[in-house]
Amino acid sequence: MVHQIVRPSGVERETLWVGLAAGVILCAAVVTVTLRAAVPEMVALAAHQVDSRSGLTPAEQGLYADLLVAAQDIAAAPAVSSVSDLAAEGLPPFVRDASWRARGAHEWSGWSGEHGEAFYLGQPGDPALAGTLLLRIAGGEGVVWLKPGVVRPPAHPDADALAAAGWKQVVFSFNAGVTR
Amino acid sequence: MKRREFLVLSVAALIVARPVRAAGRLRIGVTLHPYYSFVSNIVGDHADVEPLIPAGFNPHAYEPRPEDIRRIGQLDVVVLNGIGHDDFAGRMIAASARPDVTVIEANAEVPLLAALGSMARNGGGGTVVNPHTFLSITGAVQQVYTVARELGRLDPAHAAAYSANARAYARRLRQMRADALGKLSGVGAARLRVATIHGAYDYLLREFGLEVAAVVEPSHGIEPSPAQLARTIDALRGLDVQVVFSELHFPSAYIDTIRRETGIRLYAFSHISYGDFSADVFEREMGHNLDTLVQAILENGA
Known part of the structure; x- marks a missing residue:
């Protein structure tokens, strides 16, 4: 008896082509996803800066938000306001209320700078909750600096002097589109 | 339909879709209830405030409807939460007759907190933010100031009124917080x-x-x-x-x-x-x- 094995037309070659096609599609997908991957909106911090979202205690986060709003009210006023004026207006974080106690019981003092700036220094009664905060208002814009513990700022608290003395400028990033 | 009729209807549709401003009054769209309150108190009688979504819809589960998208064509500016609580608005604006409508990001100057809960558990790693800035007094005041300033730039004739209204509203909100803290x-x-x-x-x-x-x-x-x-x-x-x-x-x-x-x-x-x-x-x-x-x-x- 004669046995003859008849191979199907295109055998193995068909499997080969299907495998190759799948490989090409897979490679194309990998290349496309790699090239088109969205880069997260991350802003690099300078050495003298700290991010308000990740680098502050809960009490410091609340104080920082209040100081940014207060800076706008202070800048809009016709004259530099004293700490007692701000407290009398009920402007947080200068008013001594239950929130003031819960967020570190800061003693606030204020003074005018040589170049028309306004400074407000808050030294904590409870430094475990929050560090010392310095609000500098110049040109209608408020900038907040932070240093742990109960400390005094340099005699001339400009950005360079504060950074050199170990203070951190608090910054925030706006992540519009994080979820859309 | 004959070509001429089609052209006439197309031109008519474009005319209808153009923004309408009644005697210089801004028409301002908002997405969420707090923003309706914020903007209404800022503009007073000087502008019109219109919700993008009808009352009764849950903004967490809202899906844009054609009639809501159509209203955007009549607006001059839209005020957004912009950090995750009104994601539907971006799609609505893109699909509207005014995809280039001016947008005010109310949270542009708010120091944001990281999200807790499901978003953080899903690997947010602190990059996903909590969008509920409107559920606080300080967050509300900051947004009111930002929106008032941006509206003043769009409508300089009423900028001073917007600024004054924003500060008066902020004082009322702060007084609410002071009253609450006074009880403690x-x-x-x-x-x-x-x-x-x-x-x-x-x-x-x-x-x-x-x-x-x-x-x-x-x-x-x-x-x-x-x-x-x-x-x-x-x-x-x-x-x-x-x-x-x-x-x-x-x-x-x-x-x-x-x-x-x-x-x-x-x-x-x-x-x-x-x-x-x-x-x-x-x-x-x-x-x-x-x-x-x-x-x-x-x-x-x-």
Whole structure:
């Protein structure tokens, strides 16, 4: 008896082509996803800066938000306001209320700078909750600096002097589109 | 349809879709109830404020409808939360007759907090932000100032009025907070251990020096599974949580289970996202939230 094995037309070659096609599609997908991957909106911090979202205690986060709003009210006023004026207006974080106690019981003092700036220094009664905060208002814009513990700022608290003395400028990033 | 008729109808449709401004009055679109209150108080009688979504729709589950998208064609500017609570608005604007409509990002100057709860559990790593900045006094005031300034740039004739109105509104909001904190003047520093059903109240609690220890819901309006609920109850016991804040408009049987199993007291906040849009809805419902928070501190943390 004669046995003859008849191979199907295109055998193995068909499997080969299907495998190759799948490989090409897979490679194309990998290349496309790699090239088109969205880069997260991350802003690099300078050495003298700290991010308000990740680098502050809960009490410091609340104080920082209040100081940014207060800076706008202070800048809009016709004259530099004293700490007692701000407290009398009920402007947080200068008013001594239950929130003031819960967020570190800061003693606030204020003074005018040589170049028309306004400074407000808050030294904590409870430094475990929050560090010392310095609000500098110049040109209608408020900038907040932070240093742990109960400390005094340099005699001339400009950005360079504060950074050199170990203070951190608090910054925030706006992540519009994080979820859309 | 003949070509000429088609052309006439197309041109007519374009004319209808053009923005309409009644005698120089700005038409301002908003997405959420608090923003309706903010913008209404800023502009007073000088501009018109229009919600993009009708009253009664849950903004957490809203899907844009053609009639809502059509209204954007009539607007001059849209004020957005922009950090995750009105994601639908971007799609609506893109599909509208005015995809280039001016957008004001109300949160552009708010220091944002990282999201707790489901978003953080899903690997946010601190990059996903909590979008509920409108559920606090400081967050509200900052947004009011930002929106007033941007509206003043678009409408210089009324910029001074917008600025003055914004400061008057901010004073009222601050007074609400001062009144609430005044009720706590006789008690020591609040040291409540707090959990929330929905991860919406971090900004408000932060203003009182409180921190959220745990968030119960896997996602807003989504009830936890029995296994998740059991883990949550264990976590609440482990964290020695004293108070859980739920939501007025999300009564759920599982909240009673938490109360029964843990003995923890529950209080209900308003998310300020339901009912009719009105200029005073934010003050009304935030007043309720502040009263609720004061009550919780006095009954549990004093």
